[in-house]
Amino acid sequence: MRAATVPIQRPRDARLLTVDRYGRIDEHPRTAFADLLRPGDCVIANDAATLPASLHGVHERSGNVIEVRLAGRTSLAGGDAMNRFSAIVFGTGDFHTLTEERAAPPDLHRGDRLRFGADGATIVRLLGHPRFVELHFDGDAAQVWRTLASHGKPVQYAHLADPLALWDVWTPIAAQPVAFEPPSAGFVLDWSTLDALHARGVPFATLTHAAGLSSTGDATLDQRLPLDEPYRIPVATAALVETTRARGGRVVAIGTTVVRALEHAAAIDGAVHPGDGTATQRIGPHTRLRAVDVIVSGTHEPDSSHYALLRAFADASTLARVTATLEAHRYRTHEFGDSMWVERSTDAVREEEHVYDERQGSWVAVPCDLS
Structure with a gap:
């Protein structure tokens, strides 16, 4: 595999590797996505727009230059909820340096002030790690928006040489700006694709999920990735998922964030419930999928949290063959890369799920209610 280094959302030569429920692998141009769908299926995508979540500023107590990458919120609500974010803090440098090689920030303490031009934020607490903090931004929600607009840029990594513009990371269906990195699986979509779905009798709906960071360095x-991520599922979207399942169609999720939201919303009794929630679970080989039949995603390295989620859809040997195919045919990785379609192979019973225990500093398995 090779990194996609140019921020083109829908390159003409983009490819789509498919894995069916029997583990058979095939290759298509990504423009053939709609052809894989049949009447009775539905497609669900994340309509979150991406925030300019990388802010360069100064740690006032030390005078050191820092970068803050916003990483999470407790809810999608506006008002007072706009003031508080979890964040990863780096020292000097920028995206041109590999994230894992970035300088550490100065020692961070509760009450420290961070300055972004004339605006600022206060560290409320450390979140179990020296560079992971909760921030409270000054002012009301309008001032926070002004701070992000004035000083924020899209979170970016070293595989891209040039700075990203905000429109580079917004999908064609982007709506509420709540994501910290783009829900980039949605780059497979454009308006002609949605027209093709309609022509095939495949309904399309959205939810909103605050996609988080893919790497902390x-x-x-x-x-601990993925972190807890708030979501909102409209009534019409929940109803469409339930109708699709009742008639034997496939629920096709565009991206890992859609999988996390739908599966969290269905965890109690198997039905996708509308409304606001927070996806706290880690999805993997022990997860029984209750709502999603197919995931459309980017291509991911085997050591990533996104790849781990694919284990809920296909076994390790199938994914090993997938990785070999991706490497042999030099598929492009990262947000502007090629795509995958992975259909759920079995409906294995989930005996446990994994949640992050801050006291232990690790993911732990807890029994699931399988009723």
């Missing part, structure tokens, strides 16, 4: 902190 620290191996210990990366083990």
